[in-house]
Amino acid sequence: MKKSVLLGALTVAGLAAGAAAAGTIDDVKARGKLNCGVTTGLVGFAAPDSNGEWKGFDVALCRAVAAAVLGDGNAVEFVPTTGKTRFTALASGEVDMLARNTTWTFSRDVDLKFEFVGVNYYDGQGFMVPKALGVSSAKELDGATVCIQTGTTTELNLADFFRANNISYEPVPIETNAEAQQQYLAGACDVYTTDASGLAATRATFEAPGDHVLLPEIISKEPLGPLVRHGDNEWADVVRWTLNALISAEEYGITSANIDEMTAGTNNPEINRILGTEGTLGEMLGLDNQWAMRAIKVGGNYGEVFAQNIGESTPIGLARGLNAQWTEGGLLYSPPFR
């Protein structure tokens, strides 16, 4: 019995490791579908809508990559992953890329052998409390019960924050955002902590969002971005430059409305290079020259994706803040297409 269990585990590990070594871009093309790891449901970032169709900020990136590689933004198989299962899913080859509010850290990049291809949302960890609690700062949370998603960087930041401020807390570890919401609303925990964007998204789904406040402290840097497996540089390049294309498109004013017009040709060589009317950037990536055009067309440029899913006009209502273009005082800065 012992031996057969051991063998089973080894077989799984062996197969998984074997699958991970192949060229992802060819796999995706052969399969005709992109397997994209997303959250199990965080409205605004990745959640199925009432028709069962996945919608959100991270979902849009999956669709853009699918459009660039396969020519169809719907050729995506969304694989819901929890904070705990996401890395195994990516490492084993179950998903081709992960677009799942994942913080870029040294150990994930270097030790876990993943390749973060960029940052699509600059975030930080925040705290949400009911207004009735009368708390105005995270430093007043001594002795509080804190709901936290397990297997995340927020878990580690939380331990560090309370330790550094020499105050105590009672962690309540939770698997998914939905469970955290249930416990928080029932008063089983005083505080819910995760990335500030996630808190805003969660609060937007409450019956009375006004009864809950986000505390002013942002206790960490959380650069969230898409990631792929280490060692497959061609595939990493495709995902990286698809993200950059969306960011550059906003910078140069390419929108889903005027993209057809611009594809006819403009006076700006950079726009022409992005849209494939000049140069052979697409071929260098192993795609065709219209790859970026298709990626932008499927959901619009970065600014449009942001506004549609999590921007100020949506219930989630996030300001651009750090996520504005560098020309407007933000941190978004795509390397040139040249």
Place this chain on the structure above:
Amino acid sequence: MTTLTDPPKEQFRLSMLLYDTRYRSATIQVIAMIGFMLLAAWLISNTAQNLAALGKPIDFGFFSEPASYDINQRLLDYSSRDTHLRAALIGLLNTLVVAVLGCITATVLGVIIGVLRLSNNWIVARLMTIYVEGFRNVPVLLWIVFIMAILIETLPAPKAFRGDNATASMMLGDSVAVTNRGVYIPEPLFSNSLGNIHVFGESGLRFDISLDLLAILVVLGAGLWVSSYLRKRADRIQEQTGDRPVTWWQRLAVVVLPTGLVLVLLGFHLGYPELKGFNFQGGTHLRNSLIALWLALSLYTAAFIAEIVRAGIMAISKGQTEAASALGLRSNKIMSLVILPQALRVIIPPLISNYLNLTKNSSLAIAVGYMDITGTLGGITMNQTGRELETILLLMLVYLTISLSISAVMNWYNESVKLKER
């Protein structure tokens, strides 16, 4: 005259390995064994090679690195600066706690329900049937989540205990608080504590032994020993003279008085939970994750144990009951003195596998955020270090060890209740 000739010396030929029935089975077994070992070797080398290609060779070095995460329920001291090894140990103890609590509760419940299901009272027997069928036919994960949801949604939050118009109040003379974060009960405290013995220095396996507890256990054990001596003496006198001296008050006194005296000397008192800040402070906090897991596992396993107990009782022939009642025993005496001791022989072996099941099912703990070893070593540690294969192999080894230990203990018990054939 006869000449003795040696029987022709049979020469061993290679083909005999296959055609001679004396060797054939050995040949087949050796070939099968070689094939099995080749397969195992291939799997292991394949895994090692692929892991090396991924740049992740097997390495247990992560165990000595700081875990960096906090654990809410910890039986030993632990902080986020401790190592992953320490975190795994804390998780292991949490697994053992819920397994032991679960096994005890499930056994008590299971025996009662199993006996009641055989009751002549129609309503009682039917109710027990409903219980058994309801619990054993729904996955235990659903029961865990369901009980947790009930605890969270129906019990009052700590803030309901606060203020002049509090909607909830503490029970049993303000000593127990039942909240949706768990149950707070009084804790034993000692004002003249003897302190602790620190074992294993600063290593990941360090722990403290409470001298208070040790002192109480020693005195209690001594009292029980003297008490059993008194009982044997009474037995002896009864055998010799036919009169049994009245010893119950002596036996009670030798246990209770010294233990009470030690408790008084140590300054024993109870620490009551009190609402301070966000939560109740002081007292012992039974988290609702523990309660939900414990209850669900016990109720679920109790349904199986009830069936085992029922089967065991029904395996004892009716003649035994009739013979016992012919001797004038009352029905509860028949059950406890005649039927159950014999039924144990049938009950114990399947009971072992139910204990094992309960222990292994406790790995569903993460569903309610209970930090057992699957949650610490197989959960957060695996996630933060990315050492899937190492942690999972270790985890399997841990469960295997726990299960084999339970089996060993229960098999030893089984030997002792087995029918003694002389």
